[in-house]
Amino acid sequence: MRDARSRVRRPIGLRLWLSGGWITLLIIGAVLAPLIAPHDPLYQDLFAGRMPPVWVDGADPNFLLGTDSLGRDVLSRILYGARLALTVALVAGTLTCLIGATLGLIAGYYRGWVDMVISRLVDIWMAFPPVLFAILLIAVLGTGLTSIIIAIVVIDWTRFARVVRAEAMTQGTMDYVASAQVVGRTKAGTMFAEILPNVLPTIVALLTLEMGIAVIVEAILSFVNLSISTDAPTWGGMIAEGRTSVHQAWWVLVFPLITLFLTVLSFSQLGEGLKDYFDPVLR
Amino acid sequence: MSFLEVENLTLRIARGPRILRAVSLGVDQGEVRGLVGESGAGKSMIGKAILGTLPRAIQVVSGRISLDGTDLQTLPARERRRRIGAQVALIPQDPLTALNPVRRVGPQITNRLVDILGWDRSRAEARARELLDEVHIPDPDRVMRSYPHELSGGMRQRILIASAFAAEPKLIIADEPTTALDVTVQKQILRLIKEMQDRHNTALLFVTHDLGVVSKICQSLTVLYAGKVIEDTDTRSFFAAPGHPYSQALLHATPKYTDPEDSLTPVPQHVIDAVEAEVTDFDKGLGA
Amino acid sequence: MPFLRTILARLAATLVTLFGAAVIVFVVIRVVPGNPIAMMLPPGATEDDIARLQALYGLDKSIFEQFVIWLGGVVRGDFGTSISLRQPVLNLVLGRLPATLELSIMALVIAVFIGGAMALTGTLRRDTRTEAAIDVTSGMALSVPDFLWGLILILLFGVLWPVFHISGRVSPSLDFDFQTQFYLFESVLRLRFDVWADLVSHMFMPSLALAIPLAAIISQLLKQSLKETMHLDYVTLARTKGYSEASVITREALPNAVLPTLTLIGVQFTFLIGGTVIIERLFSYEGLGNMAIDAVINRDLPLIQGIVILFALLFTVVNLVVDMTYAALNPRLRHA
Ligand SMILES: Nc1ncnc2c1ncn2[C@@H]1O[C@H](COP(=O)(O)OP(=O)(O)O)[C@@H](O)[C@H]1O
Numbered sequence: 045m046r047d048a049r050s051r052v053r054r055p056i057g058l059r060l061w062l063s064g065g066w067i068t069l070l071i072i073g074a075v076l077a078p079l080i081a082p083h084d085p086l087y088q089d090l091f092a093g094r095m096p097p098v099w100v101d102g103a104d105p106n107f108l109l110g111t112d113s114l115g116r117d118v119l120s121r122i123l124y125g126a127r128l129a130l131t132v133a134l135v136a137g138t139l140t141c142l143i144g145a146t147l148g149l150i151a152g153y154y155r156g157w158v159d160m161v162i163s164r165l166v167d168i169w170m171a172f173p174p175v176l177f178a179i180l181l182i183a184v185l186g187t188g189l190t191s192i193i194i195a196i197v198v199i200d201w202t203r204f205a206r207v208v209r210a211e212a213m214t215q216g217t218m219d220y221v222a223s224a225q226v227v228g229r230t231k232a233g234t235m236f237a238e239i240l241p242n243v244l245p246t247i248v249a250l251l252t253l254e255m256g257i258a259v260i261v262e263a264i265l266s267f268v269n270l271s272i273s274t275d276a277p278t279w280g281g282m283i284a285e286g287r288t289s290v291h292q293a294w295w296v297l298v299f300p301l302i303t304l305f306l307t308v309l310s311f312s313q314l315g316e317g318l319k320d321y322f323d324p325v326l327r
Numbered sequence: 328m329s330f331l332e333v334e335n336l337t338l339r340i341a342r343g344p345r346i347l348r349a350v351s352l353g354v355d356q357g358e359v360r361g362l363v364g365e366s367g368a369g370k371s372m373i374g375k376a377i378l379g380t381l382p383r384a385i386q387v388v389s390g391r392i393s394l395d396g397t398d399l400q401t402l403p404a405r406e407r408r409r410r411i412g413a414q415v416a417l418i419p420q421d422p423l424t425a426l427n428p429v430r431r432v433g434p435q436i437t438n439r440l441v442d443i444l445g446w447d448r449s450r451a452e453a454r455a456r457e458l459l460d461e462v463h464i465p466d467p468d469r470v471m472r473s474y475p476h477e478l479s480g481g482m483r484q485r486i487l488i489a490s491a492f493a494a495e496p497k498l499i500i501a502d503e504p505t506t507a508l509d510v511t512v513q514k515q516i517l518r519l520i521k522e523m524q525d526r527h528n529t530a531l532l533f534v535t536h537d538l539g540v541v542s543k544i545c546q547s548l549t550v551l552y553a554g555k556v557i558e559d560t561d562t563r564s565f566f567a568a569p570g571h572p573y574s575q576a577l578l579h580a581t582p583k584y585t586d587p588e589d590s591l592t593p594v595p596q597h598v599i600d601a602v603e604a605e606v607t608d609f610d611k612g613l614g615a
Numbered sequence: 616m617p618f619l620r621t622i623l624a625r626l627a628a629t630l631v632t633l634f635g636a637a638v639i640v641f642v643v644i645r646v647v648p649g650n651p652i653a654m655m656l657p658p659g660a661t662e663d664d665i666a667r668l669q670a671l672y673g674l675d676k677s678i679f680e681q682f683v684i685w686l687g688g689v690v691r692g693d694f695g696t697s698i699s700l701r702q703p704v705l706n707l708v709l710g711r712l713p714a715t716l717e718l719s720i721m722a723l724v725i726a727v728f729i730g731g732a733m734a735l736t737g738t739l740r741r742d743t744r745t746e747a748a749i750d751v752t753s754g755m756a757l758s759v760p761d762f763l764w765g766l767i768l769i770l771l772f773g774v775l776w777p778v779f780h781i782s783g784r785v786s787p788s789l790d791f792d793f794q795t796q797f798y799l800f801e802s803v804l805r806l807r808f809d810v811w812a813d814l815v816s817h818m819f820m821p822s823l824a825l826a827i828p829l830a831a832i833i834s835q836l837l838k839q840s841l842k843e844t845m846h847l848d849y850v851t852l853a854r855t856k857g858y859s860e861a862s863v864i865t866r867e868a869l870p871n872a873v874l875p876t877l878t879l880i881g882v883q884f885t886f887l888i889g890g891t892v893i894i895e896r897l898f899s900y901e902g903l904g905n906m907a908i909d910a911v912i913n914r915d916l917p918l919i920q921g922i923v924i925l926f927a928l929l930f931t932v933v934n935l936v937v938d939m940t941y942a943a944l945n946p947r948l949r950h951a
């Protein structure tokens with residue numbers, strides 16, 4: 045069963061290449077930001093405020109994608125913003141996945157009162173609007189990278205718990221699990237050796253999706269000015285500023301928005317693509 | 328000139344094998360023709376071709392289907408659909424799945440009359456009541472207000488029969504209409520179909536794999552093997568002396584009502600080989 | 616009546632969920648560093664002033680005591696007083712609820728129309744390029760959340776082709792004295808279609824942004840469900856009666872295909888309502904969500920509590936309504 049699943053694989057499709065390509069590009073940009081960014085992302089030059097991107101009349105060729113109202117270079121801010129976005133995606137995504145998947149696995153495989161408690165918690169969590177919950181948590185925890193990561197983990201662990209629990213439940217009823225236990229594995233041993241590998245493809249796909257969601261949550265938090273410090277370069281912060289000056293300087297909104305759009309789309313397409321790639325039986 | 332004429336109908340799965348091989352058959356007004364063959368022979372496909380409900384994967388390679396002398400292919404799509412809806416009706420195989428579970432029974436009988444033939448609703452309902460009476464359903468009004476899941480299989484098949492006769496069609500196609508039912512109900516339904524056909528003097532194409540049924544209600548029959556017509560004759564001469572070795576073997580393989588345990592010989596392998604060879608020859612003749 | 620019992624069981628579960636949600640919010644927001652009372656007072660206030668005001672809002676008691684008092688108030692319909700706006704929370708919250716409800720319902724209607732049309736077209740043109748195009752479109756629409764669609768719409772219809780209002784709920788210049796908070800509904804009832812048009816122009820982009828992901832989900836689920844239904848015998852039988860493919864889909868397949876889609880749409884609709892929080896902020900739309908963000912920023916504990924509980928209540932009501940609609944549409948359950 046497990047073997048059949050990993051053997052039947054499809055060729056990696058175009059969307060995996062495109063989305064993987066964009067994210068790779070972004071990672072390179074983020075890592076090399078100090079080397080390749082043309083300007084200091086925090087440097088303000090009020091005389092160079094709202095310069096349009098180079099291909100528009102009246103542009104300064106020093107600022108490829110133009111400048112914002114304080115004269116900060118948009119391209120440099122996007123590159124530095126990628127560092128925060130990707131850090132949040134990676135760390136918050138992984139932590140959410142670890143915690144949520146573990147709880148889901150335990151609930152789905154052990155059932156009983158543990159399942160009752162976890163499922164009830166999931167129900168309660170589903171009654172909160174996630175964005176409001178995240179904002180509330182940041183207000184409680186204070187702004188900063190750690191707070192953002194904690195907030196994302198707290199609001200999104202249910203996403204993994206729900207799906208993994210359902211999968212573990214179906215896997216747990218299958219014959220090979222029973223036979224593994226007959227052979228003499230402990231319950232926990234069976235869970236890690238037999239169930240986990242079978243739900244792993246789903247977890248990996250969900251993790252990829254979650255990274256995209258983490259990027260969005262971070263952008264939303266910085267959009268309402270609750271992310272990290274106020275003038276640090278964040279995509280959400282740039283979008284918030286661009287939103288207010290959209291009629292005077294569209295580029296301040298458009299470029300971070302395109303970056304955010306492509307990033308979220310890529311993570312999500314990567315997740316969908318991985319799901320198809322791993323799973324011969326489309327769900 | 329029969330009411331239904333199928334001439335040289337050849338169907339194939341797109342980029343795949345043939346499903347029907349130059350099939351010709353006709354059914355006259357008032358005639359009951361049996362269409363016999365083992366499962367997968369293509370019996371249902373003939374019905375679907377006539378009704379215009381072939382699956383998308385199936386292509387019409389050649390052939391003509393005409394109703395009352397009109398070649399259906401010459402009609403524009405909309406007109407063809409309406410003509411078939413008005414003149415032909417289907418009694419389906421499985422009454423449990425052939426009624427829409429979320430709609431009441433009444434509208435499922437009257438909808439063809441109202442939507443396709445433009446009757447007014449009260450007239451259509453009166454007609455439905457009359458038909459339910461004809462198929463021996465007590466308390467038609469209650470039944471018309473019921474949902475399918477509230478009725479038994481036999482009851483639903485009666486409703487489907489009533490619905491098929493609602494628009495006084497010229498031709499009824501019954502596709503193994505008793506296979507899905509209990510043995511006790513089977514006989515009643517068979518008798519009912521025959522009774523209705525007699526009363527309305529309809530042409531009936533009766534699809535079955537049971538020669539016993541054919542001997543009871545059909546005047547003529549067509550034997551199909553692998554989408555090819557093996558024999559086309561009247562019932563009396565068929566049962567007296569089948570013309571084709573495969574038909575003979577088929578007859579021997581059918582349990583006799585007089586003695587169900589006795590003389591059950593499966594179709595011998597050499598007969599199957601011979602008829603397979605015939606089909607292959609036919610395909611070669613077409614250059615495939 | 617198994618149906619009634621199901622509903623009662625659901626209600627009980629709902630109460631447990633609401634109680635759990637109340638406890639969690641209550642505890643979480645009371646860990647807030649920074650004293651909300653100190654923020655309200657002028658800089659010269661003494662420790663004494665602060666202590667007195669804290670006592671006034673009951674903030675000097677233990678969390679447990681505060682919770683019991685709060686819960687006692689809630690049972691009597693008293694959600695406390697907003698610290699930043701100095702009005703009863705219930706009035707504030709109920710005053711904003713209609714705006715959010717109108718926005719959410721408009722979004723739902725748009726989503727059902729767009730998603731439904733895509734599903735029906737995709738089924739009618741199944742296995743063709745049209746269906747493939749619909750699949751790609753809905754896949755994209757689903758990958759990107761409402762917040763980003765909102766921004767994209769602002770660029771398209773606020774800047775590139777400025778035909779809709781990009782902020783607020785109604786134009787201030789409009790000379791119209793609303794009697795209720797259900798502006799859209801009221802404008803129709805009073806036959807003021809100029810007002811109605813102004814409201815719709817404000818609501819168009821935020822509701823479309825909310826609707827796009829839901830429309831994509833409806834399109835995918837309903838199309839899949841429809842395509843499965845199209846193979847069933849009763850659909851084929853309807854075809855033989857002379858119905859066109861389009862009528863067969865809408866008359867025979869749709870009523871059945873809607874049922875499995877419906878339950879899933881319920882959960883998705885609660886996600887949509889959750890999305891109003893940021894979308895209202897983005898479009899400066901004066902609804903509950905926008906008020907919630909302000910409440911958090913102002914550390915207005917009673918108001919935050921009230922809003923969160925109201926959202927939780929809204930979500931559970933939506934799920935309950937969906938369950939009941941499902942039962943009402945499904946004859947097997949209706950007569951059970
Ligand atoms: N939707 C379909 N697509 C492709 N082939 C089909 C389809 N339905 C039936 N067939 C094939 O057509 C042949 C005839 O089927 P059918 O007419 O249903 O046989 P029967 O005589 O049992 O009614 C069978 O070989 C079957 O495999």
Ligand SMILES: [Mg+2]
Nearest residue numbers: 370371372502
């Ligand atoms: Mg058949």
